[in-house]
Amino acid sequence: MRIFDNLWITHYYFFYDLFVYYVSPKCLEALTQCVLQYTLSIKEALLQVGFNLEVSYGISLNYAPHTHKIATFIHKDIPIEWYFGSYEYYLEHKQKVLGDRVLIAPWILIDFFVSKKVALFLSGIVPKLSCEKKIVIGMGHSIAEAFMFFPKALKQEYLQQYIGYYFLGFDYYLAIDRASLKAYESIFQSVGVKTKAIAGGSPRLDLKLEQSCALRSIEQFLFIPRLTKPYELMGIIKRLLELGKKVLFRPHPAYRGYYQWVGKQNPYACLEVFLSYAGFSFDESESITLDSLSKSIVITDNSSLSYSAPLSSLKPVILYAPPKKEFDLRVCNFDCSFVNPLLHRVALNELEFMQVALRLEEELKQSGELIAQEILQYKEANIFYPKASALEIAKLLMSLLKS
Structure with a gap:
């Protein structure tokens, strides 16, 4: 019917x-x-x-x-x-x-x-x-x-x-x-x-967790925002590139689809200015690969990846979320927070982001295996009916x- x-x-x-x-x-x-x-x-x-x-x-x-x-x-x-x-x-x-x-x-x-x-x-x-x-x-x-x-x-x-x-x-x-x-x-x-x-x-999460990637050295910063607008990320992307860091940006399909539906121009066009840097590229693959997650520090916001990515990659993600009415990490309704300290690092502005990003990069170099083990133990103890x-x-x- x-x-x-x-x-x-x-x-x-x-x-x-x-x-x-x-x-x-x-x-x-x-x-x-x-x-x-x-x-x-x-x-x-x-x-x-x-x-x-x-x-x-x-x-x-x-x-x-x-x-x-x-x-x-x-x-x-x-x-x-x-x-x-x-x-x-x-x-x-x-x-x-x-x-x-x-x-x-x-x-x-x-x-x-x-x-x-x-x-x-x-x-x-x-x-x-x-x-x-x-x-x-x-x-x-x-x-x-x-x-x-x-x-x-x-x-x-x-x-x-x-x-x-x-x-x-x-x-x-x-x-x-x-x-x-x-x-x-x-x-x-x-x-x-x-x-x-x-x-x-979750059968959907089971598949991702079955394919959890092995710990690898960090090679890039992978941006996968959902709520944060592309132009709001230009400052921190530029600063990372100027420090010689590699940056991979993955457009959110729902956000891009919405703009196409309402007939507006490509919201990610503003980021094309960074293509002049050797270290910047767009990830246009159909789905996020385990290889990409394994060698990346992921930056996201209220996306589903905020929880699935750290459980798959066994390292924290950065929640870069300038406060908005829809998603303000300073707010804890019902005395509860969106943030899990084991899985997340939080930055609310550009200055905080650079401090958090460079600190996490160093933290993973020094204690990556210990962090991975802690997240693995958390995952095994908390996920219902894995596999x-x-x-x-x-x-x-x-x-x-x-x-």
Whole structure:
């Protein structure tokens, strides 16, 4: 089944995603009721051609390579429904879902159209549109997601409203490690969210950690920002290059994709001035290589790499994050911090960055093996179900289906 997007639904998505902090609940509810009328009309039209949306026995999964791995452990007699956010993505992977029910629809409408008793959604902020009795489990894409609420410099009422809507559609939310489980529990208790945090691990992270790279000498500084704008990095990149350091810059695909979507010029063009330096280059590879991580000091901000990179490379990353409303590392909401001192070094301005970067470079030369061992021990003690999370999540889904 394919539900086509339209401009009205796209506006709903952006309105819900961007303004859910500030808009009154009455306004959001009124808008959601309008969308519900739209979805109900689709349901009625489907019924007229014999397509039933009533919830039935089975498991719904957002399609991704790591959720497909989960499905391989689900018993063959359990019906599976796959959700795709776009027809193009479905065409790429349709051979892997042959024989299963398939739903293609805008993400913002997913709660209404999934039709199995148990559903696993990727990421939060899903409007609650369905009154059908389902068990919905959320699975974020990174450990960093659990900590993203702590450094937001917002009024508490706005932050709590956002958190309430972020988890509104979920009965359970999977935590990847012990620290993120504690973080979710703290948030849910503080805000009064009914969602229950539960140990789950991450098949996506398992693959990265299985390929953890051996310790190597530091050859370069690797910039992988998500929130920080390219022009905000020009000063520190120039200073590193003037010191004779090698700098590799990796554009964030989501940031570049957004600019292409809104029709603006390449946001990374300002960095091309550094191509005159022999030590500067762009990393345009499809994915970050282990070789690159192993010989780099990584500089990022609120990216998922802020947690996965140190666990893979066994060395701290630098969080270079000039304070913004969305990500201010001076803020510790719910008495919790985004920063893990073992995994992160923090710089909030250019002067701090140069001090932190050169100190970390020297620290890794002198004590790199000891730091790597400490991070390895931390990883082994804290990650849930390493190398076996797909199986454990499948067991959880099947257990909930029986309940």
